[in-house]
Amino acid sequence: MRPVLASLLALPFLFACSSPQSTFDTAGTEAQAVHILFWAMTIGGALIWVFVIGFSIFVTKIRPNAYSDKAGLRLIVWGGCVFPVVVLGVLVWFGTAMMPELRAEADGPRIAVSGERFWWRINYDTTSTPGVAKGLTRDGVESANELFLPVGKRTEILLGSPDVIHSFWVPAIAGKTDTIPGRVNRLVLHPTKEGTYNGICAEFCGEAHAEMGFRVIVLPEAEYAAKVAAEAAPAAVTAHPGFEAFMANGCAACHSVRGTEARGEVGPDLTHLASRRTLAAGILPVNHETIARFVRNPGEVKQGAEMPAFDHLPQEDIARIAEWLGMLQ
Ligand code: CUA
Numbered sequence: 102m103r104p105v106l107a108s109l110l111a112l113p114f115l116f117a118c119s120s121p122q123s124t125f126d127t128a129g130t131e132a133q134a135v136h137i138l139f140w141a142m143t144i145g146g147a148l149i150w151v152f153v154i155g156f157s158i159f160v161t162k163i164r165p166n167a168y169s170d171k172a173g174l175r176l177i178v179w180g181g182c183v184f185p186v187v188v189l190g191v192l193v194w195f196g197t198a199m200m201p202e203l204r205a206e207a208d209g210p211r212i213a214v215s216g217e218r219f220w221w222r223i224n225y226d227t228t229s230t231p232g233v234a235k236g237l238t239r240d241g242v243e244s245a246n247e248l249f250l251p252v253g254k255r256t257e258i259l260l261g262s263p264d265v266i267h268s269f270w271v272p273a274i275a276g277k278t279d280t281i282p283g284r285v286n287r288l289v290l291h292p293t294k295e296g297t298y299n300g301i302c303a304e305f306c307g308e309a310h311a312e313m314g315f316r317v318i319v320l321p322e323a324e325y326a327a328k329v330a331a332e333a334a335p336a337a338v339t340a341h342p343g344f345e346a347f348m349a350n351g352c353a354a355c356h357s358v359r360g361t362e363a364r365g366e367v368g369p370d371l372t373h374l375a376s377r378r379t380l381a382a383g384i385l386p387v388n389h390e391t392i393a394r395f396v397r398n399p400g401e402v403k404q405g406a407e408m409p410a411f412d413h414l415p416q417e418d419i420a421r422i423a424e425w426l427g428m429l430q
Contacts, residue, residue, distance in 0.1 A: 122272050122299035128319065129274030130291040134199045141195065149188070207289050209254030210329075213241065216260070216267030216280035216302065218407050219309035220369055220382040221246050225329045242333040243357065245369035246315045246382045249332075251325035252295050260286040268304035271317050277303040292319040299383070308405025314383025335360025336372050336429050343425025346418045350411065358429070368408060375429045381406070393423035 119126040127133045160167060168176065215222040224241035250256050260269055262280040269288065270276035278288040302313035320328060336358050338344070344361065347353065353363035359372040374380075377387055381403050385391040391402075396419050399406035411419065 120299075121297060122301070124272045127273055128292055128294040128296060128298060129271070130293060131203050131275035131289075132271075132273055133293070134203060138196060138199070142192070145188070203289070205255065205289070207255045207257035209251055209256040210325075211257045211259065212248065213259045213261070214248065214269060214280070216262040216265075216269065216306070216313075217369075218265065218307055219302070219313040219403070219405060221248075221269075221300075221313070221315045222369070223248050223315075225249075225332060242329060243370040244332050244373065245377075246379060247377050248300070248315060248317045249325055249328045250290060250292050250317060250319050251322040252292055252319050254322065255289050255291045258288045258290055260288060265306050266304050267302045267306045267313065269300065270303040271298055271300040273298045274317060274319075276300075279304060290317075292317075295319050295321065297378075301383075309403050312382060312384050312403050314379075316378050316383065318378075331376075332373060334373075338425060338428045341421075341425040341428070343421035343423070346414075346421045347425065350414060350418065350422075352422070355408070371426060371429060373429055374426050387427075389423050389427045392426050393419050396422055 124132060124136060124139070127136050210225065213222075213224040215224075223244045223246070225244070258269070258278075260278055260280040261284070262282045264282055266282070267280045268277045269280055270278075271290070274292050275288060275290050278286050280286065296319055298317040298319070300315040300317050302310055304310075306313070318328075339358075339361050344358075347358075348362065353361075353365050355365040355368035357364050357366065357370045357372065359370070363371075374392075375387060379385060380387045380391050381395055381399070384403060385395070395402050397412050397414075398410040399408040400410060
């Protein structure tokens, strides 16, 4: 029994407080407010608990006759009614006082994010509504699984989904907010520190729910603008044997590569695939080997991936496609 108890007690120390996905290491206004509320409630709750337990031991074991019936009744009125009302009242005031700042208007860019099975569609500078119809309207600059934000700006995120409910959460900055088919939810992200943070899906959405991550990269405003401009540019290489194999094998039915004939809207846009930090929504690094592995059999890399396997293709074709995609910086 003792080892079990010891491991349970040691459990909290296994959670690192500073990581790119920690609510304790905050880098945004909303996460900061939640962080303050968390400690206020945890410390306040612990103090009250210690007092109540200590007092109950005092009146039952140490001084059982310390209070007359009348004093006991007063204790119930003050300790059991007045005190909880005051504590809860202060908490309500404390929480609601934080709201106006969190709900303030955006003063930065507007980015549409659609929760897909099982990845994130990102659309910069958009006026469209994400995921209400299958596929976003194409007025923005589309990317996937990487969200760039300008530091110090309040960026409005429009959240949608074409089919099932997901939840958008960047623990260090803000969230969670659901992406719900047929409606648009709004969330304002106000990052206060530059850096790279992890985001995750926080609502069970199917087989690959746990493998639906994304990266949030917070940059100075000028670098953010340069990054979006780079994302808006067409693909770096459009004449390559890998591109021919890509078109011949039907990849363009689902994927877009801007600057080419590939205009599929189902899967992630691949125009700048090689510039991204991860493949398959946060689970693999991007290189020739991982791209080839994913094209050959996505379900083997990530159970539940919607993309079909292409393991019937000759190895050379897969290698050419991976080589070309690996050049799309
Ligand atoms: Cu998407 Cu869970």
